[in-house]
Amino acid sequence: MVRLPLGKTPTDIFSYLLKEDRVTKRKYTQKEPNIECVALVIGGSDTTSSTLATAIYYLLTHPDKFARLKGEIDSHDGPLDHSHLAKFDYLNAVIKEGLRLLLPVRSGMMHRMTPPEGITVEGTYIPGNVNIGIGSYEVQHDPRYWAQPDEFIPEK
Numbered sequence: 698m699v700r701l702p703l704g705k706t707p708t709d710i711f712s713y714l715l716k717e718d719r720v721t722k723r724k725y726t727q728k729e730p731n732i733e734c735v736a737l738v739i740g741g742s743d744t745t746s747s748t749l750a751t752a753i754y755y756l757l758t759h760p761d762k763f764a765r766l767k768g769e770i771d772s773h774d775g776p777l778d779h780s781h782l783a784k785f786d787y788l789n790a791v792i793k794e795g796l797r798l799l800l801p802v803r804s805g806m807m808h809r810m811t812p813p814e815g816i817t818v819e820g821t822y823i824p825g826n827v828n829i830g831i832g833s834y835e836v837q838h839d840p841r842y843w844a845q846p847d848e849f850i851p852e853k
Contacts, residue, residue, distance in 0.1 A: 710737060740802075747801035752791055755798070755849040762851060766791055790851035797837045798849060807831055 714730040717723065756763040769787045770777070782788060808830040815825040823829060838846040844853075 744801040747799075748792065748796060751799045751801075752795040755795055756791065759849055762791070762849070787851065794849055794851040798847070800833055800837075807833065807836075 710733075711730070714725055714733055718725070756766060766787055769785055773781060773785070775781060808828055811823050811825055811827045811829060813825040816823050836842065840846050
């Protein structure tokens, strides 16, 4: 891997991939940073496009919510850059609700290790030192936490 000189030491993902690993004290092979780059590109682009596709789908199937979002954006006088878009409450609610309903990555498990003595969860004993988890999708569609778990309601 060739790194173009920038006149200063950059601090980005490559800074870490080109150094010795802190834990194992070994340097990455030529192939390992390349593999990491593929994962970074996919993770940084596919998730964004999936999130946008989900938001657009829900807005097109809910014209009233689309109109409300359009009104929020149309009322803004000035550039639509990140500093302004971050302040659009309804836009951010639409994005968050889309993410709640349909995560771009389904493997988002919340993992925890059981205590050494084990634990009982709703009457079921789980031995100690076992990695357990629950999927984000299941939590985000659970009627105990969401009154209408499968409905697109960015207003809530």
